[in-house]
Amino acid sequence: MPTLNFKLNPHLFLxxxxxxxxxxxxxxxxxxxxxxxxFEQFTFKKMAEEIDSTEASVYRYFxxxxxxxxxxxxxxWNWLEYRIDLxxxxxxxxxxxxxxxxxxxxxxxxxxxxxEFIDEEALHRIVVAELDKxxxxxxxxxxxxxxxxxxxxxLCKKIGTWVCEINPAYxxxxxxxxxxxxxxxxxxxxxxxxxxxxxxxxVPNRYTALEKFLENVVFHSIAEIxx
Amino acid sequence: MPTLNFKLNPHLFLxxxxxxxxxxxxxxxxxxxxxxxxFEQFTFKKMAEEIDSTEASVYRYFxxxxxxxxxxxxxxWNWLEYRIDLxxxxxxxxxxxxxxxxxxxxxxxxxxxxxEFIDEEALHRIVVAELDKxxxxxxxxxxxxxxxxxxxxxLCKKIGTWVCEINPAYxxxxxxxxxxxxxxxxxxxxxxxxxxxxxxxxVPNRYTALEKFLENVVFHSIAEIxx
DNA sequence: CGGTTAAGATAGTGTTACTATCAAAAAAGA
DNA sequence: TCTTTTTTGATAGTAACACTATCTTAACCG
Numbered sequence: 284m285p286t287l288n289f290k291l292n293p294h295l296f297l298x299x300x301x302x303x304x305x306x307x308x309x310x311x312x313x314x315x316x317x318x319x320x321x322f323e324q325f326t327f328k329k330m331a332e333e334i335d336s337t338e339a340s341v342y343r344y345f346x347x348x349x350x351x352x353x354x355x356x357x358x359x360w361n362w363l364e365y366r367i368d369l370x371x372x373x374x375x376x377x378x379x380x381x382x383x384x385x386x387x388x389x390x391x392x393x394x395x396x397x398x399e400f401i402d403e404e405a406l407h408r409i410v411v412a413e414l415d416k417x418x419x420x421x422x423x424x425x426x427x428x429x430x431x432x433x434x435x436x437x438l439c440k441k442i443g444t445w446v447c448e449i450n451p452a453y454x455x456x457x458x459x460x461x462x463x464x465x466x467x468x469x470x471x472x473x474x475x476x477x478x479x480x481x482x483x484x485x486v487p488n489r490y491t492a493l494e495k496f497l498e499n500v501v502f503h504s505i506a507e508i509x510x
Numbered sequence: 511m512p513t514l515n516f517k518l519n520p521h522l523f524l525x526x527x528x529x530x531x532x533x534x535x536x537x538x539x540x541x542x543x544x545x546x547x548x549f550e551q552f553t554f555k556k557m558a559e560e561i562d563s564t565e566a567s568v569y570r571y572f573x574x575x576x577x578x579x580x581x582x583x584x585x586x587w588n589w590l591e592y593r594i595d596l597x598x599x600x601x602x603x604x605x606x607x608x609x610x611x612x613x614x615x616x617x618x619x620x621x622x623x624x625x626e627f628i629d630e631e632a633l634h635r636i637v638v639a640e641l642d643k644x645x646x647x648x649x650x651x652x653x654x655x656x657x658x659x660x661x662x663x664x665l666c667k668k669i670g671t672w673v674c675e676i677n678p679a680y681x682x683x684x685x686x687x688x689x690x691x692x693x694x695x696x697x698x699x700x701x702x703x704x705x706x707x708x709x710x711x712x713v714p715n716r717y718t719a720l721e722k723f724l725e726n727v728v729f730h731s732i733a734e735i736x737x
Numbered sequence: 738c739g740g741t742t743a744a745g746a747t748a749g750t751g752t753t754a755c756t757a758t759c760a761a762a763a764a765a766g767a
Numbered sequence: 768t769c770t771t772t773t774t775t776g777a778t779a780g781t782a783a784c785a786c787t788a789t790c791t792t793a794a795c796c797g
Contacts, residue, residue, distance in 0.1 A: 298743090305744075321648035326784065340744055342786075415642040421548035423703045436706050438534055454709060455723045461707040462727070465696060466689050473688060476650045478662050480688040482681060496682045500689070503730040525774090532775075553753065567775055569755075738797100745792075753784070763774070 289361040294429040295354040300346045307400040308334040309344055313351055318405040322352060324412045347360035349420070353431050356417050358401070359410050360434030363387070364441065384442055385501065388467045389494035391486070411468045439464065450505045463501055467493065516588040521656040522581040525571045534627040535561040536571055540578055545632040549579060549640045576647070580658050583644050585628070586637050587661030590614070591668065604675035611669055612728065615694045616721035618713070638695045666691065677732045690728055694720065 288301050300306025312333045317325045327341045327348060345351040367387055371380040392407045418432060426432065439460050446456040453459075470493055476482035483492045515528050527533025539560045544552045551572055554568045554575060572578040594614055598607040619634045646660060665676070666687050673683040678688075701710040710719045 303743080323647065327786090328784075337745060337747090338786085339746080339788090343743080347785075412646055415646060418704065419639055419642060419699070420550065427704060431706060436704075439707055455726070456709065457706065458700075458708040458710065458723050459727070461700060462689070462693050462697070465692070469692060470685055470689070472646070473685075477645065477654060477659060477663075479684065480666055481685040482683065483685065496685050499682070500686070500727060500731050503733065504727050507732065530774085554755090555753080564776055564778090565755085566757090566777080570774080574754075741794105741796080743792105743794075746790085748788085748790105750787080751785090753779085754780100755781085755783100757778105757780080759772105761776075763772105765770100765772075767768100767770080 289358060289365075291354065291357050291361065292430050292433055295350060295431060296345055296359055297342075300344050300354075305336060305340065306332075306344055308336070309341060310355070311400040311402070314355065314402050314405050314409065317352070317355070317409050317413065318402075321415060322348075322409075351419075352413060353417050353426070355406060356410060356432040357431070359406055360438055362398075362403070363460065364434070364438045367438070367441075377445035381442065381445045381449065381501065382498065384445075385463070385497045386494055388464070389490055389497055391490040396420060411471050414465075414468055435464070446501075447506055452507075453505045456505075459501065459504055463497060466500070467497060470496070516592075517625060518581065518584050518588065518656075519657050522577060522584055522658060523572055524569075527571050527581075531562075532563065532567065533571055535563070536568055537582070538627040538629070541582065541629050541632045543607040544579070544582070544636050544640065545629075549575075549636075549643060556731045557683055560685065576644075579640060579654070582633060583637060583641060584658070586633055587665055589625075589630070589662070591665045593666075594665070604672035608669065608672045608676065608728065609725065611672075612690070613622050613721055614621055615691070617718055617719040617726055638698050641692075641695055662691070673728075677734065679734075680732045686728065686731055690724060693727070694724060697723065 293299070298306065300310050309330070311440040312330050313325075316330050316333060320329070325348065327338050331341050345354065370383050370387060374380050374383060382465045392404050392435050418426070420426070440458055442460045442463070443456040446453060446459060470481050470483055471489070474485070474489050474493075483489045483496070520526070525533065527537050536557070539557050540552075543560060547556070552575065554572075558565045558568050572581065576637050585606050594611050597610050597614060601607050601610060619631050645653070647653070657715075666684055669687045669690070670683040673680060673686060697708050697710055698716070699709040701712070701716050709725070710716045
């Protein structure tokens with residue numbers, strides 16, 4: 284099977300982890316450990332032990348653990364955009380594309396593990412729980428100048444285009460799309476940990492409810508209202 | 511001037527900082543320092559130096575810096591709910607109440623400093639930048655059991671009631687309200703740091719645009735659609 | 738075979754997030 | 768006022784964390 288690789292912003296890493304065996308083990312163990320420990324408790328030392336390597340070796344790939352998180356999240360956005368492209372390219376109307384997009388965003392993840400060294404379900408949980416920490420920092424502006432949020436922006440732009448095609452007069456396409464992307468994650472987190480802040484039921488019905496909620500918000504917002 | 515105090519969940523602190531002079535200096539300096547340094551770079555040591563006290567003394571008030579952040583955010587929610595009550599109590603219809611609520615949420619903050627030791631504008635910036643970190647942790651469930659997110663939940667419930675009054679058939683009142691509360695913060699952050707993820711303009715027009723965006727999303731979502 | 742590059746091994750540094758102890762000062766109670 | 772309790776300050780110490788540096792070995796490349 285041919286390995287599917289993503290071209291990620293080279294500022295995210297010092298050495299490209301996709302190209303070496305140690306690099307892949309770093310990614311693999313990071314996903315597993317951040318998922319189980321949470322980003323705060325995760326350290327390069329613990330991860331190095333997990334893969335029988337050393338802290339020093341890990342630092343040759345990533346400047347620090349924040350960059351590593353940025354890398355994982357960038358990878359996630361690329362992967363999501365790849366799947367969205369896959370499922371929308373055959374669709375004709377922007378309305379259908381947007382709908383398909385929401386379905387993918389809200390879907391319960393049961394993946395064909397197309398990537399040998401990435402546990403996509405664990406990565407999905409990481410994004411739900413840690414996404415906001417990638418940009419809610421004091422270095423957000425310099426990180427942004429380096430283009431480290433390119434994956435998020437690119438996706439936001441693409442979906443925004445469809446919103447504009449559906450209703451060219453709608454004044455907040457990017458605000459609505461970034462809200463859509465974040466809300467998809469936050470509501471999953473609330474459903475799991477703070478259920479009184481949401482109306483999503485427990486699994487297995489959670490994901491269809493999330494899809495309906497997001498559809499309701501997005502399509503009603505951009506619809507012309509005939510009062 | 512009578513000091514207006516909030517009754518906050520006692521699990522948030524070890525000693526109530528509102529009741530002592532040192533406690534008030536701790537709160538005051540924390541708001542200032544978290545605002546300028548960001549929560550990650552903020553330490554009890556730096557703060558203790560700022561107020562010419564010691565780390566040990568600070569630890570007598572707060573178990574750790576995460577609890578301190580929870581405290582500040584809880585204070586913020588109480589303060590917001592207080593102001594929402596103030597401006598909505600005279601209004602008759604739930605529609606007007608919800609509208610007023612969105613106006614307050616989106617308002618540019620220029621405050622009468624009714625609280626001697628809290629810089630409300632700095633606290634507002636802190637909530638925008640650090641709110642999500644209060645619950646995006648591995649201890650979220652135990653923190654929740656202690657009731658540390660009570661302020662958020664209480665506000666969400668109150669606003670949710672109005673949503674239900676406007677449209678009793680709407681199935682996602684709490685999901686919509688939590689989205690409203692978070693989105694108000696996130697879009698402000700994006701407008702400041704990642705403008706391509708939003709459509710809000712620079713100040714001074716940012717806040718009216720945010721208000722319109724939020725109104726659009728909320729009222730269109732809960733409106734009955736006559737297709 | 739020689740030269741480059743990647744990885745492992747080890748050590749060290751300054752900082753963070755605490756915990757512990759003891760004494761001084763301030764407040765409260767009798 | 769004297770005494771007791773409570774609060775604060777001062778100081779010290781610890782384990783873990785986030786790196787940085789250096790040196791050696793192993794692998795690979797022409």
